[in-house]
Structures are given as structure tokens and as C-alpha cells.
Amino acid sequence: MAKFLIVEARFYDHLNDMLVAGATAALKAKGHEVEVITVPGALEIPGTISMAAEAQIYDGFVAIGVVIRGETYHFEIVAGESARGIMALTMDGIAIGNGILTVENEAQAIVRADPKQKDKGGEAAIAAMALLNLQNRFN
Numbered sequence: 001m002a003k004f005l006i007v008e009a010r011f012y013d014h015l016n017d018m019l020v021a022g023a024t025a026a027l028k029a030k031g032h033e034v035e036v037i038t039v040p041g042a043l044e045i046p047g048t049i050s051m052a053a054e055a056q057i058y059d060g061f062v063a064i065g066v067v068i069r070g071e072t073y074h075f076e077i078v079a080g081e082s083a084r085g086i087m088a089l090t091m092d093g094i095a096i097g098n099g100i101l102t103v104e105n106e107a108q109a110i111v112r113a114d115p116k117q118k119d120k121g122g123e124a125a126i127a128a129m130a131l132l133n134l135q136n137r138f139n
């Protein structure tokens with residue numbers, strides 16, 4: 001059994017609830033322990049995972065959030081920089097699944113967040129578990 005931390009940017013409550021439920025269910029189905037930390041927005045996720053990884057309490061991480069395009073360039077910053085930060089941590093060997101939705105509208109987000117539809121939270125958890133398995137294999 002491993003210990004996973006879900007770091008969720010709680011920007012849209014109803015969408016987050018579905019993503020976190022999907023991720024939690026996937027991790028618990030494999031017998032893992034799950035904790036959840038909430039941060040204000042997707043831009044805070046990589047830094048939070050970095051701090052948590054330094055603490056050496058968790059074996060893996062799932063990033064959860066929703067970024068919906070607005071009127072300005074802000075979407076590109078939040079979507080791109082959160083993904084870039086997560087990828088940088090992944091390249092450092094930290095087992096992370098990226099479950100941050102980057103979508104055009106709420107309808108797209110609902111389909112992807114819902115565990116009974118695309119279940120992107122569950123998908124991110126499965127990715128995190130896969131990376132942890134690889135980490136254990138190579139270390």
C-alpha cells in the first residue's frame with residue numbers, strides 16, 4: 001500500500017467534487033491511502049506538490065483542477081504553466097498524475113470530470129500509480 005496526496009485547486013466546487021471522487025475511488029480500489037489538500041488555483045498546484053515531496057511523506061501525487069477559458073490570455077498562463085510545473089516535477093522523478101482539465105466551457109468539463117463518463121480524475125490517479133510502479137522498478 002502506498003500513500004497518495006491529491007492536490008486539488010478548488011476553483012469550481014461541483015467539478016472538483018467529481019474529479020476528486022474519481023481519483024480517490026481509483027486509488028482506494030488498489031488499496032492505497034489517500035489524503036487531499038486544497039489550494040486556491042491550478043497555479044498553486046506544482047509548488048504545493050514540490051513542498052509536499054520535499055517532506056517525504058507521500059509516495060505519489062494527483063493534481064486535480066479545472067481551467068475554463070475566459071476572455072483573456074489568463075487561460076493560457078494558468079493551463080500552460082500548471083502543466084509545465086507538473087511536468088518539471090515529473091522529470092525530477094516524482095510520481096504525479098495530471099488531472100487538471102483545460103477546457104473551453106463547463107459542458108466539456110462536466111463530461112470529463114464525471115466518474116461515470118470520462119473520469120479524468122480516475123485516469124490521473126491511474127497515471128500516478130503507473131509512475132510509482134516504474135519508480136519502484138528503476139530505483
Ligand SMILES: Nc1c(NC[C@H](O)[C@H](O)[C@H](O)CO)[nH]c(=O)[nH]c1=O
Nearest residue numbers: 009011040041042043065066067068
Ligand atoms: N482562472 C483559473 C485559475 N486562476 C487562478 C490561478 O490558478 C491562481 O490561483 C491565481 O493566479 C493566484 O496565484 N485557477 C484555476 O484553477 N482555474 C481557473 O480557471
Ligand SMILES: CC(=O)[C@@H](O)COP(=O)(O)O
Nearest residue numbers: 068069070071072074075
Ligand atoms: C482561466 C481563465 O481564463 C478564466 O478563469 C479567466 O477569465 P478571463 O480571461 O475572462 O479573465
